[in-house]
Amino acid sequence: xxxxxxxxxNGMVMGLLIIAYPLFLISNWILSNRINASxxxxxxxxxxxxxxxxxxxxxxxxxxxxxxxxxxxxSFNQEDWLSQxxxxxxxxxxxxDSRMLIGMEFxxxxxxxxxxxxxxxxxxxxxxxxxxxxxxxxxxxxxxxIRFANGKVAEVKQRET
Numbered sequence: 001x002x003x004x005x006x007x008x009x010n011g012m013v014m015g016l017l018i019i020a021y022p023l024f025l026i027s028n029w030i031l032s033n034r035i036n037a038s039x040x041x042x043x044x045x046x047x048x049x050x051x052x053x054x055x056x057x058x059x060x061x062x063x064x065x066x067x068x069x070x071x072x073x074x075s076f077n078q079e080d081w082l083s084q085x086x087x088x089x090x091x092x093x094x095x096x097d098s099r100m101l102i103g104m105e106f107x108x109x110x111x112x113x114x115x116x117x118x119x120x121x122x123x124x125x126x127x128x129x130x131x132x133x134x135x136x137x138x139x140x141x142x143x144x145x146i147r148f149a150n151g152k153v154a155e156v157k158q159r160e161t
Contacts, residue, residue, distance in 0.1 A: 019056050024049040071134045076100065082114050088130035092144055092158050101146060101153045109146060109153060124148045130158070 027045035035041045074080075076091045076098070095101065101109055109126070110117070117126040127143040140161045147155040 015060075016053055016057055019060075020049055020053040023053055023056070027052075065136050078112060085116070085129055086131040088128070088144075089133045089142055089158075092130050092142070095144065096156050096158060099156075101156050104153045105151055106148065118143075120145055120147075133160075 024045055027048045028041060031041045031044055035044065071090060073093050074090045076094045081088055081091060101112070104112070106126075113128055117128050119125070120127050125145060125147050127145045130142050130144055132138060132140075133142050138160075142158055142160050145155075145157050145159060146153055147157075149155075
C-alpha cells in the first residue's frame with residue numbers, strides 16, 4: 001500500500017490559524033449563552049474549532065481553485081483574433097464547437113485565422129497560439145491544432161503545449 005504524503009506549508013498553517021482563532025471566539029461566544037460552566041464551554045468551543053477549521057479551510061481552497069479557472073468565452077471575431085493573440089483562448093471553444101473550419105482548404109483557413117501559424121508535428125498539421133488559458137497549475141500556453149486530410153480541414157482541437 002502506497003503511503004499518502006501531505007506537505008504542510010507555512011502558508012497553510014497561517015491560513016488555518018487565521019480561520020481557527022475567530023472560529024474559536026465565535027464558538028465560545030455562542031456557547032456562552034447556552035453553557036455557564038467555563039471549562040466545559042471552552043472544551044466544546046475548542047472541539048468545534050478543531051473539527052470545523054479544516055472543513056472551512058478546504059471549502060475556501062476549493063472555491064478559489066474553481067474560481068481561478070473561470071474566464072468569459074466569446075464568439076469568434078476575426079478582428080479580435082488577429083489583434084489579440086494572447087486572448088484567443090476565449091474564442092477557441094466557439095471555433096471548435098461550431099466546426100467552422102471543417103472542410104476548409106489551407107488558404108481559406110489562413111484567410112480566416114491569419115498567417116501567424118506554426119507547422120505542426122506533421123506536414124498536414126498547423127497550429128495557432130491562443131495564449132495562456134486561466135486555471136490552476138497552468139504554466140504552458142495552449143494552441144489550436146488543425147489537421148488536414150485530402151487538402152481540407154479534418155480535425156480542430158485545442159491542447160496545451
